[in-house]
Amino acid sequence: MEVTIETSLGRVAGVEADGVQVFRGIPFARAQRFAPPVRPEPWAGVRHATQPGPVAPQNPSVLGPLVGVDLQTASEDCLALNVWTPGPGRRPVMVWIHGGAFVMGAGSQPMYDGARLARRGDVVVVTLNYRLGALGFLRLDDLAPHGLPAAGNQGLLDQIAALEWVRDEIAAFGGDPRTVTVFGESAGAMSVATLLAVPRAQGLFCRAILQSGAANFTATREVAAEVGRAFLRELGLAPHEAARLREVPLPRLLAAQERIFVERTRAGQHGLPFAPVVDGEVLPVHPLLAIRQGVARDVALLAGTNLDENKLFSVSDGAARTLDEPRLLRRLTRNLPGPLAERPARAAEAIAVYREARRARGEPTTPPELWSAIETDRVFRYPVTRLAELARAHQPRVYAYLFTWTSPLLDGALGACHALELPFVFGTLTDPRIAAFTGGGPEAEALAGRMQAAWVAFARTGDPGWPAYDATRRATMRLGHTSGVEDAPREPERRFWEFWDGA
Numbered sequence: 477m478e479v480t481i482e483t484s485l486g487r488v489a490g491v492e493a494d495g496v497q498v499f500r501g502i503p504f505a506r507a508q509r510f511a512p513p514v515r516p517e518p519w520a521g522v523r524h525a526t527q528p529g530p531v532a533p534q535n536p537s538v539l540g541p542l543v544g545v546d547l548q549t550a551s552e553d554c555l556a557l558n559v560w561t562p563g564p565g566r567r568p569v570m571v572w573i574h575g576g577a578f579v580m581g582a583g584s585q586p587m588y589d590g591a592r593l594a595r596r597g598d599v600v601v602v603t604l605n606y607r608l609g610a611l612g613f614l615r616l617d618d619l620a621p622h623g624l625p626a627a628g629n630q631g632l633l634d635q636i637a638a639l640e641w642v643r644d645e646i647a648a649f650g651g652d653p654r655t656v657t658v659f660g661e662s663a664g665a666m667s668v669a670t671l672l673a674v675p676r677a678q679g680l681f682c683r684a685i686l687q688s689g690a691a692n693f694t695a696t697r698e699v700a701a702e703v704g705r706a707f708l709r710e711l712g713l714a715p716h717e718a719a720r721l722r723e724v725p726l727p728r729l730l731a732a733q734e735r736i737f738v739e740r741t742r743a744g745q746h747g748l749p750f751a752p753v754v755d756g757e758v759l760p761v762h763p764l765l766a767i768r769q770g771v772a773r774d775v776a777l778l779a780g781t782n783l784d785e786n787k788l789f790s791v792s793d794g795a796a797r798t799l800d801e802p803r804l805l806r807r808l809t810r811n812l813p814g815p816l817a818e819r820p821a822r823a824a825e826a827i828a829v830y831r832e833a834r835r836a837r838g839e840p841t842t843p844p845e846l847w848s849a850i851e852t853d854r855v856f857r858y859p860v861t862r863l864a865e866l867a868r869a870h871q872p873r874v875y876a877y878l879f880t881w882t883s884p885l886l887d888g889a890l891g892a893c894h895a896l897e898l899p900f901v902f903g904t905l906t907d908p909r910i911a912a913f914t915g916g917g918p919e920a921e922a923l924a925g926r927m928q929a930a931w932v933a934f935a936r937t938g939d940p941g942w943p944a945y946d947a948t949r950r951a952t953m954r955l956g957h958t959s960g961v962e963d964a965p966r967e968p969e970r971r972f973w974e975f976w977d978g979a
Contacts, residue, residue: 486519501529504641505555510626528584529556557604560590569651575662592903597932600651606634613750615700623718628753639680657683657935665689673766686779690859691763773870776938780877784891786851799843833968858973876945880956
């Protein structure tokens with residue numbers, strides 16, 4: 477059945493099925509290349525909102541079949557969102573920011589279908605697109621201040637524009653603009669963590685859920701300038717020619733972006749080449765510093781990680797699967813933070829700490845397993861834990877979880893890997909493109925129901941249903957084949973990282 481709703485830009489027509497109204501591809505802003513988003517033009521008549529809008533331009537991914545992004549629809553005119561609502565009312569709103577290393581993904585991925593979450597929780601679910609890669613996060617201001625208005629946070633400004641649309645329009649869809657939870661995974665969670673520190677985003681949401689991501693992937697202006705110079709070189713341009721990027725065909729931009737991403741990763745550069753920039757304006761200071769100072773004191777927080785995050789990335793890292801002890805030591809020496817002179821000793825200490833802790837729990841201690849565990853904690857678990865600690869100093873409603881469900885794919889080799897919790901949160905386990913990754917059956921469905929109930933309870937009340945996190949007890953909800961609250965899980969490993977505050 478068709479349903480029509482009036483917005484400030486014009487009427488949109490969606491469809492209603494099984495008690496949920498769905499509106500897809502609603503424009504919330506208009507993208508101009510390497511510039512902040514602007515308000516879209518109003519339209520006359522009724523705009524049919526039954527198909528997702530184009531995805532942000534991006535390169536193909538080896539995870540394509542699982543990610544489910546239709547690259548055939550890609551366009552720079554990609555700033556659209558999707559809404560699932562039970563209908564008229566005044567319900568909590570959950571706004572999803574997708575992940576993908578800031579270079580891939582879309583709010584329209586089948587995994588993020590919001591119908592089940594909206595129906596089960598009686599909430600309004602919104603998913604959105606934002607600009608990715610160079611189009612979203614290339615900074616040129618310091619190289620060519622009079623060339624293009626590319627401050628490096630175009631994608632972040634897109635996310636804010638979507639939240640402003642929610643503030644202004646969501647009441648017409650049955651949502652309460654005063655009860656907005658922003659949630660995301662991986663780069664989406666990193667975006668959420670960054671938004672906590674953005675002055676323009678304050679007041680646009682009152683709760684935040686961070687799944688496998690924190691504020692550890694932001695760029696300084698200096699690093700952003702390095703990436704900008706490298707990007708221009710790839711296209712044969714000098715800094716004073718930056719304005720010519722407006723005319724470069726999109727395929728060439730994406731090819732240069734891919735080369736930069738691959739080269740910096742191979743060179744062992746920490747961080748992501750395209751990520752939010754601490755520019756002193758949109759993002760005045762590093763998010764962890766801002767959170768330490770209490771700028772997010774009014775925002776309740778639910779944050780957690782998956783037990784084996786890094787095992788997803790080991791699939792494409794053949795060398796990681798055959799590591800011996802010397803090569804493990806060399807890899808960790810390269811990857812661990814801190815002064816170069818201290819890294820060999822830190823690497824040896826990490827191996828000893830993780831081996832002893834895992835042996836005590838009866839877990840494998842081979843070099844590949846140690847590599848995966850240490851990288852999981854370096855990139856994901858410790859940054860999330862540190863952010864939660866800093867937020868807890870100002871806000872009592874901070875909650876932690878650890879997702880431990882094992883993927884059946886590859887005979888269980890993926891463990892509880894990165895992104896595995898997503899279909900459980902959205903209730904999309906039965907999608908045939910996803911089921912092989914997650915597994916199914918009554919136990920999986922029960923876990924999905926439990927997680928959806930917790931996420932919705934948090935969105936509704938600021939409390940997911942278990943004790944709050946603090947630096948003494950460290951109460952954490954374990955979500956997996958068995959679930960329950962555990963105090964200070966994997967504490968020896970967490971303590972190892974205290975030498976580094978994550979900033």
